[in-house]
Amino acid sequence: MSTIQQLQDFSTQIRRDILRMVHAVQSGHPGGSLGCNEFLTVLYQEVMDYSTNFSMNGEGEDLFFLSNGHVSPLLYSVLARSGFFPVKELETFRKINTRLQGHPTTHEGLPGIRIAAGSLGQGLSVAIGAATAKKLNNDKHIVYTLHGDGELQEGQVWEAIMYAAGKKVDNLIATVDYNLKQIDGATDDVMPLGDLRAKFEAFGWKVLEVQKGNDIESIILGLKEAKLETGKGKPVCILLHTEMGNGVDFMMHTHAWHGKPPNDEQLTSGLKQNPETLGDY
Secondary structure, eight states: EEEEOHHHHHHHHHHHHHHHHHHHTTTTTTHHHHHHHHHHHHIIIIIIIOOOOOOOOOOSSSSEEEESSSHHHHHHHHHHHTTTTTTGGGGGGOOTTTOSSSSSSSSSTTTTSSSSOOOOOHHHHHHHHHHHHHHHHHHOOEEEEEETGGGGGGGGHHHHHHHHHHHHHHHTTEEEEEEEESSTTEEHHHSOOOOOHHHHTTTTOOOEESTTTTTTHHHHHHHHHHHHHHHHSSEEEEEEETTTTTTSSSGGSSSSEEEEEEEOOHHHHHTTSOOOOSSOO
């Protein structure tokens, strides 16, 4: 068990990693990565039961599937600092012949990556398959997913939502990064999502909301509550209310940094706001 301060220190270092990775190649997606940082920190450092002795079958452990694959800088940093591969490898992000592609891929053999997540809308379908396999194998572990709210504009997601409830896939916890922003602007301007809670509930899901989605203690409580709801005949959805670009003042309250790298001056500013805690790579 980690203390809140340890989790905050981990999260601060992840922010530094994200900024440095995206800046180094002037390519990538810092906004959503920063916004989901605390969630993935808590998931990997406090909640999930997993082994860093990575195997694709994932038997006897909790599994995580990243569906909004453009937040790969976040996932790579968390995986490296959780012991899946050397932290030093983060400096190869998006470079030629790297295992750390802009969107996660499986053919590179990177520990911790179970699906390619370049095309939005597919992660929940894969996670349902993995969760169903666990049920068939009498494996009591849980399958977790993360999705962008803009991603829910994809039709395949709603087919999967319908299937999971209809087949009582109740060892599944799907979290939506509910920041109300996507690459082209506000979700309400691009394609309004309506009342997501009501929609998931109408499809037969158990829905929880974490109003402070960038607060570590709130996330811990939300994930613990979600785990208690598994095994009751319904898949579980967490609506995680986050701020895109959280932790870097000039990246917050705007969609502009969805896929925009910081320049040298902006990198310096962002790093000053997040002093080194665990050591840079």
